[in-house]
Amino acid sequence: QFADVVLPAATWGEKTGTFTNADRTVHLCEKAVDPPGQARPDLDIFVDYAARMAFTDRDGAPLVQWGGPEEAFEAWKRCSAGRPCDYTGLTYAKLRGPTGIQWPCTDHAPDGTDRLYADGVDWAHPDLCETYGKDLVSGEPLGEDWYRSVNPVGKALIRPAPYMQPNEWPDPEYPFQLTTGRTIYHFHTRTKTGRVPELVDAAPEVWVEIAESDAVRLGLGEGDLVDVTTRCGALRGRLRLGTVRPGALFVPFHYGYWDTPAGKAPAPGTPGRAANELVPTRWDPVSKQPQFKTAAATLTLVERADELTS
Structure with missing residues (x-):
């Protein structure tokens, strides 16, 4: 719904290429099966697109001067030369050995480097x-x-x-401090875990967690349908009485709209289910990572749990 053209890409078992683990170990992954339908390796798509668009470098030469994955790897080796992640001693032939090889791999360390510094x-x-x-x-x-x-x-x-300081503190209009976070059953926006029936059954929908003392004070109970509203937006979910501290609300950030019947966010002014829509836009000045963490919020009862099940 957001694209004029969709270019289907092959997955990891349907293409050849390298990947590097967090411990610097470089592996070669060989193509095992052909991709289905019109899907192609993403490298092939990028190279074809660059050629069709006639992209050039500043000297007028073709911007992409390699075609297959091994040629691209050789180009990356030249980029890495002399840097901490020096790959110049690696080749596809060497990576087809019994195990991966840790960078830096150079003429001085032809078998890779187990320990840095x-x-x-x-x-x-x-x-x-x-x-x-x-x-x-x-x-x-x-x-x-x-x-x-x-x-x-x-x-x-x-x-x-x-x-x-946080973006904003609770006040009489927004008396709760909302914080977002994870649940053990899902990863990020659930594009994978949301397709595993057991994980979906364990955590099928967004919820709002509140301290039991706050729920008693507000006359709310487990399973009540509530709206969480901030200065940025609103979210609707069922209430859980949990272990958060009094004055705080917790909402998991995994839930969006790709798996909803409409496949998109509700109309403006209608409460959604995406927690990141409730928090102000703020990012770290060095890493540029968005905060997406906290905001002042208010809680409104929509429907009692017993009314939902009756």
Whole structure:
């Protein structure tokens, strides 16, 4: 519903390429089966698209000068040369061995590197690092003189971030502090876990968790249908009496609209089910990660649990 053209892409078992684990181990994944229908490896799609659009580099040459996955890997090796994640010693032939290989893999370390910094040299050293960090509040780059003064030998530098106030505090109009988070049964927006019947049965819908003392004070009970409203939007879900502290509300952020009958968000002014729609837009000045975490909120009863089941 959001695209004029859909280009179906192959999954991991339907294409050849490399992937790298969090421990720096590079693996080669060979194509096992053909992709179904018109699906193609995403690399093929990108290369074909670049050719059809006649993309060029600043010298007028074709922007993409490789075709298959091994050629793309060779291009990536050239990009990685001399950097911490140096792949220049890796080849598809070497990766077809019995196990993966950890970068950096170079002429000096042809079998990869099990442990980094064993020689006492760190890429954080002032003579080797590419940047000197940023101010954790403003995001402004820091200078070389400052960096050399606090980290002259280039060891790991742990910098405390100052406490920053929440976006907003509860007030008489919005008396609760809403916080968003996870449930054990789902991952992110459930595009995978939402298709596993056992996980869907365990956590089928968004809910609102409240402290029992707050529920008693407001005359609310387990399973009541409620609206959570903030200055940004509203969400509707069933109430759970839980272990959150008094004055707080918890809502899991996994639920969106891809698996709803309409397949999209409700009309403006209608409560939805996506928790991130309730919180202000704010992001970390250094990492640029969105906060999507907290807001002042109010709670409204929509329907009693016994009325829902009657």
